[in-house]
Amino acid sequence: MRCCGRSGATMGSISQKGGPGNSLAWRLCLSIPGGKRDEDLILPINSSLSVTLHQDQLKTTTTVAISKDFAEDRIWLNGREEDVGQPRLQACLREIRRLARKRRNTQDGDSLPFSLSHKVHVASVNNFPTAAGLASSAAGYACLAYTLAQVYGVESDLSEVARRGSGSACRSLYGGFVEWQMGEQADGKDSVARQVAPELHWPELRVLILVVSAEKKLTSSTVGMQTSVETSPLLRFRATSVVPARMAEMMRCIEERDFQGFAQLTMKDSNQFHATCLDTFPPISYLNDTSRRIIQLVHCFNTHHGRTKVAYTFDAGPNAVIFTLDDTVAEFVAAVRHSFPPEANGDKFLKGLQVRPAPLSDELKAVLAVEPTPGSVRYIIATQVGPGPQILDDPNVHLLGPDGLPKPDA
Amino acid sequence: MRCCGRSGATMGSISQKGGPGNSLAWRLCLSIPGGKRDEDLILPINSSLSVTLHQDQLKTTTTVAISKDFAEDRIWLNGREEDVGQPRLQACLREIRRLARKRRNTQDGDSLPFSLSHKVHVASVNNFPTAAGLASSAAGYACLAYTLAQVYGVESDLSEVARRGSGSACRSLYGGFVEWQMGEQADGKDSVARQVAPELHWPELRVLILVVSAEKKLTSSTVGMQTSVETSPLLRFRATSVVPARMAEMMRCIEERDFQGFAQLTMKDSNQFHATCLDTFPPISYLNDTSRRIIQLVHCFNTHHGRTKVAYTFDAGPNAVIFTLDDTVAEFVAAVRHSFPPEANGDKFLKGLQVRPAPLSDELKAVLAVEPTPGSVRYIIATQVGPGPQILDDPNVHLLGPDGLPKPDA
Known part of the structure; x- marks a missing residue:
C-alpha cells in the first residue's frame, strides 16, 4: 500500500x-x-x-x-x-x-x-x-x-x-x-x-447501469435527505425493525452466491428505501416513469423465465442498476433494447463490458408489456464487481x- | 327515504x-x-x-x-x-x-x-x-x-x-x-x-380533481392489491401504529375546520399509502411523472404563501384530488393552468363549479419550479362536499x- x-x-x-x-x-x-x-x-x-x-x-x-x-x-x-x-x-x-x-x-x-x-x-x-x-x-x-x-x-x-x-x-x-x-x-x-x-468472490455476477434520460430533478437530494429521518414514521420503523434481519439475510445470500435470494432482497429493499422517500414530508421522488417501466420490465422478464434472473436497485436518482449473471446479460440487454429503443447513436447504446447480440424470443417480446419508449434509456454501462x-x-x-x-x- | x-x-x-x-x-x-x-x-x-x-x-x-x-x-x-x-x-x-x-x-x-x-x-x-x-x-x-x-x-x-x-x-x-x-x-x-x-359542515371546502392524461396503467389495481397486505412490512406497521392516531387527528381537524391540519395530514397520508404500494412486492406504482409534478406544484404554492393553502391526495391512479378553500380556488387553478397548459379544448379545461379567472403574480410564476408540460393534465373538475x-x-x-x-x- x-x-x-x-x-x-x-x-x-x-x-x-x-x-x-x-x-x-x-x-x-x-x-x-x-x-x-x-x-x-x-x-x-x-x-x-x-x-x-x-x-x-x-x-x-x-x-x-x-x-x-x-x-x-x-x-x-x-x-x-x-x-x-x-x-x-x-x-x-x-x-x-x-x-x-x-x-x-x-x-x-x-x-x-x-x-x-x-x-x-x-x-x-x-x-x-x-x-x-x-x-x-x-x-x-x-x-x-x-x-x-x-x-x-x-x-x-x-x-x-x-x-x-x-x-x-x-x-x-x-x-x-x-x-x-x-x-x-x-x-x-x-x-x-x-x-x-x-472482488472475485462471485465471478458470474454482472452489473448493468441503465442511464435514464436526464430530466431536471424534481427533488434535490440534499434538500430532502435529513427530513426523511425527521418526518417519515416508516423510515424509523424500517431502520429498527426491517433492516437488521435483511442485512443478515443478504450476507448469507452473498456468501452462498444465492442469486435468487440476493436478487429478491435487492429489489425489495430498493423499493422500501424509495417508499420511505415518498413517506417523507414533503415527499421525495427519485424514480420517474422510465424507472417504473424498467421495474416492470424486470418483473415481466423474471415471470417469463419462471425464476428471478434479474434484479433492479435504484439509488438517489432515476437510473437503474441491474444485477444479473453472465449467462443472462445478453438476453436482458436485448429486452432493454426492445423496450427502450435507442433514439440515436445506437452504436454507443452499450458501453463497458462486451455483450454479444442476442435474439429475443417472440414469447418474451409478447410478455414485455412495456410499450416501447424510444430514447428514455440513454445508454447502458455493463460492468462487474471491482477492486478497491x-x-x-x-x-x-x-x-x-x-x-x-x-x-x-x- | x-x-x-x-x-x-x-x-x-x-x-x-x-x-x-x-x-x-x-x-x-x-x-x-x-x-x-x-x-x-x-x-x-x-x-x-x-x-x-x-x-x-x-x-x-x-x-x-x-x-x-x-x-x-x-x-x-x-x-x-x-x-x-x-x-x-x-x-x-x-x-x-x-x-x-x-x-x-x-x-x-x-x-x-x-x-x-x-x-x-x-x-x-x-x-x-x-x-x-x-x-x-x-x-x-x-x-x-x-x-x-x-x-x-x-x-x-x-x-x-x-x-x-x-x-x-x-x-x-x-x-x-x-x-x-x-x-x-x-x-x-x-x-x-x-x-x-x-354535507354542509364546512361550506368553504372545495375539491378539484385534476384528471391526468390517461396512460396505460403499469400495475393493475386489482392484481396487486391483496399482495400489499401479504408482502409489505411497512403496510402492516402503518395500519397498526400510524393510522389510529391519524384518524383521531383527522376527526379533530374536520370538527374544528382546521384546514392547515386537515391539509397536511391528507398529504402525508396519501404519500404514506403510496409508499406502502411501492413497498409491495412486486411494487405497485399509481403515481406517474405528472402526479409528481402536481405534488411539487402544491408544495411550491404553499411555500410561496407561507402556509398550507392547498392539499393533494391520490387514490389508486395518477389523478390528483386537490382540497382547498373557496378563497384559494381561482389562484390555484391559474397555477395549474400555468404549469399544465391545456393542449386543446381550452374552454373545456375546467368543468363543474364556476371558477373566475384569476391572474397569477410574477412572484408565484417564478417559484413554480415545474417546467410547463402541456396536455399532461387533461382537465379539472371543480366540485365540493355533497349529500348522500x-x-x-x-x-x-x-x-x-x-x-x-x-x-x-x-
Missing part, C-alpha cells in the same frame, strides 16, 4: 501522490443515503451494504499535491475549480490533518517532507457523467480520502475521513462486497466500512503538473 | 325504483384500497375516512327493476351489458336478498309485490369517465346497494351490501365526511360506515323502460 508516485522532485517542496483510480461504490441494498442519525458526523440510522463496481468501467482518479508554495487549499473537479470552502470538503481535510498530526505525535521518525500547515491542491476526474446520479460523490470522497492518506502517510482506518465527505464513500474504500456498519458510539468511531467478500482503490505510480497519469496546477488535458 | 318511483304499472310485475343519483366518495386520506384483512368479506386492515363529492358534478345513477318475466339477472353499465356473474356483483345480490328474506321472516305485513326468486335488471350510468380512476366502483356499488334496498324494502344498515361490491363503497352511502370503521369481528358485522360530519344518495322520483329519468330494458338513450 505504500506509494511512490512522488513527482515533485524538481520543485522540492511538492509532495504529490498518484491518484488511486477509485471505484464507484454502488449501494446494492439496505443503504439509506441521508438516513443519518447525526448530520454533522454523517452517521447512518442503519447498516448498509454495497458492491464496488469495476474501475475499468467507472472510476474516479484523484491527485493530491502539498507545497509550502501553495497560498491556499484548492480543488479542481473534472478540470473546473470548485469552492474549497464547502463544509464537507473542509471536514475531510481537517480530519486527515488531525490523523496526520496524531501520527506525528505518537510515532517516532516521522518522515513527512512537509509541514502540516502547508496547503494542498486536489484534482479529481470521473470517467462517467458526474451529474447523472451515479454516486460520483461516494467514489469521489473515497478516492480523496485514500489519496490524502497516501500523501499524509496516514495508515489508520479511513472510514471517518471518507464518511465526512459523503456517508456512503466509506464503503468505496474497499473492493468487492462492502458493509457499512452503523455503529453505536455517539462519536461515530465504530461507524466503519469492512469488506464482506472480495489502486495507486497510480506513473507520473504521466497524475492530474497535477509539477507546478501543482491541473495539466492542460486533465 | 321512501321511494315512489315505481314505473312498472303497465306490466304489473315490474317493480322499479328510481336510481338514486349516488355520489362519488373520495378517499381523503387514511383509506387503504385493497388493504384488506379478509378478501372475501372485504374487511379493511384499518379504518378510513372519505369525503362524498357533490352529485352536481360527479354522480352515478342506477335503476333496478324486478319482474317474474325476467329470465335471468342482467346488468347494463353505461349502456353496455356486462357479465352479471362476476363474484362481487353476485355477492351484493345474494346479500340484499338475504336481508329481504330476513325482513320478510321477522316482520308482519310484508308488502313486497314480488317473490324473492324473481330476477332483477340493473342499469347504471356515471356522468364521469369510468376508466379514469375516479373511484367509479365505489360510487357504483353504493348506488346499487341503495337502489336494491329501496326495491327490496330493506331498511337496515347497507354497509355490508355495498362493501361486498367494493370496500370503499360503504362510505359512499352517506353524504359529507364519512368514516369506515374497520371493526373487530371476524364476520365483519361491525365493519360499517358512519357519517362524521354532514338521492331518490329520483321522476320515471322519465329512470334508466330502464317499462319492458325492463335500458331506454334507448340511457
